[in-house]
Amino acid sequence: MITAEQKPMDEIREMIAPYKRILTVGCASCVAECAAGGEKETGALASALRMACRMSGDEKVIHEKTLDRQCVKDFVVQLDDVIKDYDAILSLGCGAGVQAVAEMYKEVPVIPALNTEFLGETRDQGLWVENCLGCGDCMLYFFGGVCPLARCSKQLLNGPCGGSRDGKCEVDPDVPCAWQAIIDKLSAFNALDRLEMIYPPKDWSKKHGSGPRKIIREDQKR
Amino acid sequence: MTDISVLKKVLEGGKFAVTAECGPPKGADPEAVIKKAGLLKGKVDSVNVTDNQTAIVRMSSMAACSIIKSLGMDPILQMVVRDRNRIALQSDILGASAIGIRNVVCLSGDHMRFGNQPQAVGVFDLDSIQFLKAVKDMRDGAKIVGGEALTKAPDMFIGAAANPFADPLAFRVVRLGKKVAAGADFIQTQCIYNLDRFEKWMEMVRDRGLDGKCYILGGVTPLKSPGMAKYMKNNVAGMDVPDELIKRMQGVSKENWKEEGIRICVETIERLKAIKGVKGVHIMAIEWEEAVGEIAERAGLLPRPIV
Numbered sequence: 001m002i003t004a005e006q007k008p009m010d011e012i013r014e015m016i017a018p019y020k021r022i023l024t025v026g027c028a029s030c031v032a033e034c035a036a037g038g039e040k041e042t043g044a045l046a047s048a049l050r051m052a053c054r055m056s057g058d059e060k061v062i063h064e065k066t067l068d069r070q071c072v073k074d075f076v077v078q079l080d081d082v083i084k085d086y087d088a089i090l091s092l093g094c095g096a097g098v099q100a101v102a103e104m105y106k107e108v109p110v111i112p113a114l115n116t117e118f119l120g121e122t123r124d125q126g127l128w129v130e131n132c133l134g135c136g137d138c139m140l141y142f143f144g145g146v147c148p149l150a151r152c153s154k155q156l157l158n159g160p161c162g163g164s165r166d167g168k169c170e171v172d173p174d175v176p177c178a179w180q181a182i183i184d185k186l187s188a189f190n191a192l193d194r195l196e197m198i199y200p201p202k203d204w205s206k207k208h209g210s211g212p213r214k215i216i217r218e219d220q221k222r
Numbered sequence: 223m224t225d226i227s228v229l230k231k232v233l234e235g236g237k238f239a240v241t242a243e244c245g246p247p248k249g250a251d252p253e254a255v256i257k258k259a260g261l262l263k264g265k266v267d268s269v270n271v272t273d274n275q276t277a278i279v280r281m282s283s284m285a286a287c288s289i290i291k292s293l294g295m296d297p298i299l300q301m302v303v304r305d306r307n308r309i310a311l312q313s314d315i316l317g318a319s320a321i322g323i324r325n326v327v328c329l330s331g332d333h334m335r336f337g338n339q340p341q342a343v344g345v346f347d348l349d350s351i352q353f354l355k356a357v358k359d360m361r362d363g364a365k366i367v368g369g370e371a372l373t374k375a376p377d378m379f380i381g382a383a384a385n386p387f388a389d390p391l392a393f394r395v396v397r398l399g400k401k402v403a404a405g406a407d408f409i410q411t412q413c414i415y416n417l418d419r420f421e422k423w424m425e426m427v428r429d430r431g432l433d434g435k436c437y438i439l440g441g442v443t444p445l446k447s448p449g450m451a452k453y454m455k456n457n458v459a460g461m462d463v464p465d466e467l468i469k470r471m472q473g474v475s476k477e478n479w480k481e482e483g484i485r486i487c488v489e490t491i492e493r494l495k496a497i498k499g500v501k502g503v504h505i506m507a508i509e510w511e512e513a514v515g516e517i518a519e520r521a522g523l524l525p526r527p528i529v
Contacts, residue, residue, distance in 0.1 A: 158351035162385025163459035170459030
């Protein structure tokens with residue numbers, strides 16, 4: 001999933017300052033899972049903003065609405081009927097959600113309330129970890145299901161570097177060494193020989209070599 | 223004078239090699255390089271010039287190498303993959319060769335977070351092993367990554383680093399093997415304080431026959447104080463400083479710290495000379511270049527051979 005965290009309140013208030021009627025729009029997908037922009041967080045942010053504005057004598061109308069998926073046009077259209085009542089949208093979607101809404105309503109400013117972080121997993125209650133770069137050419141087979149590009153601080157395809165100590169990364173003792181994890185995992189099913197070869201330079205053109213990427217699937221078109 | 227790698231000549235001649243490290247200044251003053259290099263002249267075969275070490279912005283390694291070369295010395299260009307993509311790295315190899323630099327050490331580089339530009343992007347387009355292979359393919363095959371031909375191949379004696387003290391121990395030697403297969407002609411190791419572990423590592427190196435495929439130079443760094451020993455043990459990535467050494471430094475009075483540090487360093491070199499497969503020593507006297515000559519002298523490494 002895509003993870004995100006809410007921006008500081010002061011930053012949000014500064015961005016919404018010029019507007020009087022604001023629709024706060026949440027998203028019930030990834031950002032709900034990481035407790036940043038779901039229905040609950042959207043309601044909480046809208047209330048907090050209403051309260052803060054009232055306290056400082058700033059007259060604003062702030063409403064809220066949560067879409068199932070803010071990055072999918074078919075869901076964003078639900079805003080068609082209400083958008084005319086507002087002069088700005090405060091989006092609690094990820095960067096993709098913010099842009100999908102902005103693309104749809106060209107005259108309305110769309111303000112991001114979240115900082116989009118990474119592709120990751122929910123490891124535990126309140127713990128999300130990055131584990132995918134979206135490189136466009138998955139190599140997880142070779143590395144036992146542990147991605148060195150996303151999880152090694154130096155993106156080594158031929159690791160580990162000399163800073164791996166007691167299973168931790170030299171960059172931060174709280175960061176597990178991805179290469180220790182790769183070696184442990186491959187050892188567990190006798191596939192350590194996959195690390196004897198020299199992995200060639202990564203083809204980064206599949207990630208960002210030709211500008212923003214898109215996927216076209218003829219079989220999915222209507 | 224024809225441009226040759228002194229280090230390569232010494233090693234191929236079967237002599238025990240001596241290299242030292244020279245860190246460029248945090249400024250544009252060439253005199254700082256000239257002064258440091260002057261302390262090393264005649265004491266070592268070749269001089270490693272670090273590349274923005276600990277991720278702190280310094281005079282470029284290439285420029286400092288050029289200054290050192292103009293003094294009639296043999297520079298070793300350290301290059302890290304942290305700051306440059308494959309276009310810049312390969313371009314710099316061609317440029318270095320063109321100005322007569324004949325040695326390169328291909329490294330990952332210290333992470334940005336340790337330096338004075340922690341907000342910088344880390345490039346890491348190639349890793350150190352891919353970079354080694356790129357340089358070897360440029361030199362031996364006159365081609366760049368992807369196979370396109372060069373009009374003239376660079377002439378480089380290719381080096382890499384190895385850390386016998388990092389984890390996992392068994393895999394350290396596998397990775398050394400990958401570095402050698404990728405193109406490393408010589409290896410300079412992380413600072414050696416734990417000789418028992420180093421000897422164990424060398425045994426594994428010999429078991430894989432790697433000592434016959436590359437020249438291994440053991441890294442040493444003289445300690446200046448017990449504080450430095452503790453700092454290295456606790457704060458420097460990949461460093462293994464045994465408690466006995468810290469105690470030994472603590473056991474002498476302050477005015478004798480440096481002497482004790484040099485003594486430990488000389489003893490370490492004596493032991494390294496006796497280990498099968500160790501072909502030289504790399505003395506990294508951090509901001510203490512004047513110690514290198516004394517260490518080399520007392521370890522019986524002077525005079526250096528004329529090649």
